[in-house]
Every structure is written in C-alpha cells, then in structure tokens.
Amino acid sequence: MKTKQLTLGFALAAIVFSSIFSSCRKKEEEEVDKDTTGASDQSLASSSVNDLTSISDEAARTFTVSSFKTAETNAVLSSCATITYDTLLAAKTITVNFGTTNCLGNDGRYRRGLIKIAFTGKYRDSLTLITVTPISYFVNDNQITGSKTIKNKGHNAANHLVYEINANISVIKANNGGTISWQSTRQREWTAGENSLVWSDDVYSITGSATGTTSNGNSFSSVITSPLIRKMQVGCRRHFVQGKLEHTPGGKATRYIDFGNGVCDDQATVIINGNTYTINLP
Numbered sequence: 717m718k719t720k721q722l723t724l725g726f727a728l729a730a731i732v733f734s735s736i737f738s739s740c741r742k743k744e745e746e747e748v749d750k751d752t753t754g755a756s757d758q759s760l761a762s763s764s765v766n767d768l769t770s771i772s773d774e775a776a777r778t779f780t781v782s783s784f785k786t787a788e789t790n791a792v793l794s795s796c797a798t799i800t801y802d803t804l805l806a807a808k809t810i811t812v813n814f815g816t817t818n819c820l821g822n823d824g825r826y827r828r829g830l831i832k833i834a835f836t837g838k839y840r841d842s843l844t845l846i847t848v849t850p851i852s853y854f855v856n857d858n859q860i861t862g863s864k865t866i867k868n869k870g871h872n873a874a875n876h877l878v879y880e881i882n883a884n885i886s887v888i889k890a891n892n893g894g895t896i897s898w899q900s901t902r903q904r905e906w907t908a909g910e911n912s913l914v915w916s917d918d919v920y921s922i923t924g925s926a927t928g929t930t931s932n933g934n935s936f937s938s939v940i941t942s943p944l945i946r947k948m949q950v951g952c953r954r955h956f957v958q959g960k961l962e963h964t965p966g967g968k969a970t971r972y973i974d975f976g977n978g979v980c981d982d983q984a985t986v987i988i989n990g991n992t993y994t995i996n997l998p
Contacts, residue, residue: 757930760998761898807834829853842870857890877906894931918948935966952980
C-alpha cells in the first residue's frame with residue numbers, strides 16, 4: 717500500500733513538474749522579442765530623409781545654383797511635378813510642386829504637396845548650405861514634416877565630395893499609424909559618378925547616427941556600423957543595397973539591421989537576441 721502511495725506521489729509530482737515546465741516554456745516563447753516595428757520605422761524615416769535629398773538634387777541640377785546633373789530628366793520626379801525658382805534672393809530658392817493629388821514618380825512612390833529648397837551657393841562649392849523644407853508634403857500618404865540641411869564639406873582624402881546632412885523630421889504615418897520622430901547627423905560621401913552628366917551611375921556611402929521615437933511612442937537610437945550604400949541606378953535608388961546599423965529601442969535589446977551585399981531589392985535582415993528576421997523595406 718505504501719509503495720502504491722509513493723508511486724502515485726511520484727506520478728503526480730511528475731505531472732505537476734511537466735505542467736509547470738510546459739507553462740514556463742510557453743511563456744518564454746510568448747516573451748521572445750520578435751518586434752521589428754522599430755526597425756521598419758527606422759528605415760521609413762531614413763528613406764524619407766534620403767528622398768528629400770534626392771529630390772533636391774534632381775530639382776536643382778538644371779539650374780546654375782546647383783551645378784549638379786544636366787541629363788536623365790525625371791529620375792525621381794514625375795511629369796506632374798512643376799519646378800519654379802527665385803534667384804533674386806541671397807539664398808536661391810527652388811519650389812517643387814507635386815500638386816494636391818497623389819502623383820506617381822518614376823521610383824514607384826506617390827507624392828503630393830510642396831518641397832522648398834534654398835541654396836546659399838552652387839551644389840559643388842565647398843561650404844554651400846542647402847535647406848530642404850517639406851510643406852503639406854506626403855509620400856505614399858505618409859506626411860513628412862520638419863526640415864533638413866545639406867552642407868558641402870569639400871573633397872576628402874579620397875577626392876570624393878562629402879556632404880554633412882542634418883535632419884529633424886517627423887513622419888505621420890497613413891491610416892492613423894502613429895508618428896515617427898527622427899533627428900540625425902550623417903555624412904554622405906559621393907563615391908562614384910561625380911564627374912559624369914547622368915544620375916544613374918552615382919553611388920553614395922553614408923555614415924552617422926540618429927535618435928527619435930517610433931510610431932508606437934518608444935524612444936530609440938541608431939548608429940551606422942558599416943557604411944550604408946545607395947546606388948542611383950534604375951531599380952536600386954529606392955533603398956540602401958548594402959551596409960549595417962545598430963538600432964536600439966528604449967528598454968529592449970539592440971536590433972542589428974543588415975541591408976545586404978549590394979543586390980538591388982527591398983529586403984533587409986534584422987537580428988534580435990540571436991534570432992534573424994527578414995523585413996520588407998517601405
């Protein structure tokens with residue numbers, strides 16, 4: 717009888733232990749950090765900043781205030797975008813008007829609203845400061861507010877033009893998706909295509925850091941650990957094709973984002989606590 721009671725006791729203990737272990741394992745699996753929202757928001761804000769730079773580059777290239785490119789018209793702009801400029805002011809200004817309804821650009825993005833661009837000198841001249849300000853401006857129904865500056869720092873030791881880009885923008889996501897705030901200081905090195913007249917052979921290498929809040933209100937910081945590469949050839953210019961950065965949300969583990977090995981696509985990988993996830997870039 718005593719033996720039976722002991723056997724029953726061991727069996728009950730085993731069942732309880734198994735239940736507790738299973739419950740803990742399930743809870744642990746539920747608590748695995750799989751949140752890539754911050755990484756996606758980081759990419760959306762960064763892409764919005766790059767987009768403003770590309771548009772200011774293209775809009776200004778046919779005017780003497782920029783001395784940028786003279787061929788491959790409408791690389792990013794669309795046929796519905798109108799460009800006006802005022803050279804009477806000390807800072808030459810250009811206004812790009814996409815209209816009040818969505819217009820499809822050659823990069824596959826829909827835009828509406830205005831972008832105002834002010835130049836203190838020519839695009840290639842050292843110390844020229846370019847200020848870019850969106851006004852009631854939307855990309856794929858996400859509203860972009862704030863401003864950014866682009867300062868020509870001259871040529872570096874590799875004889876590449878370097879620009880310092882400071883941005884303070886917000887992205888109000890479509891469909892009440894929340895607001896991303898973004899403050900960054902980055903260096904953009906023009907590594908290829910500087911001396912040609914076309915835009916499609918341009919390549920940029922970008923370094924720097926950023927801080928802000930994601931669309932769900934969480935703070936973050938990010939730093940580029942391997943230069944982000946942007947190719948302006950058709951089919952590539954929308955996203956970074958190479959490079960790595962560390963994105964650290966407040967109170968969570970650092971996300972390690974890898975944009976690939978140079979292949980033109982819309983994907984990146986995110987490593988969180990040793991687990992790898994693939995995200996589609998906005």
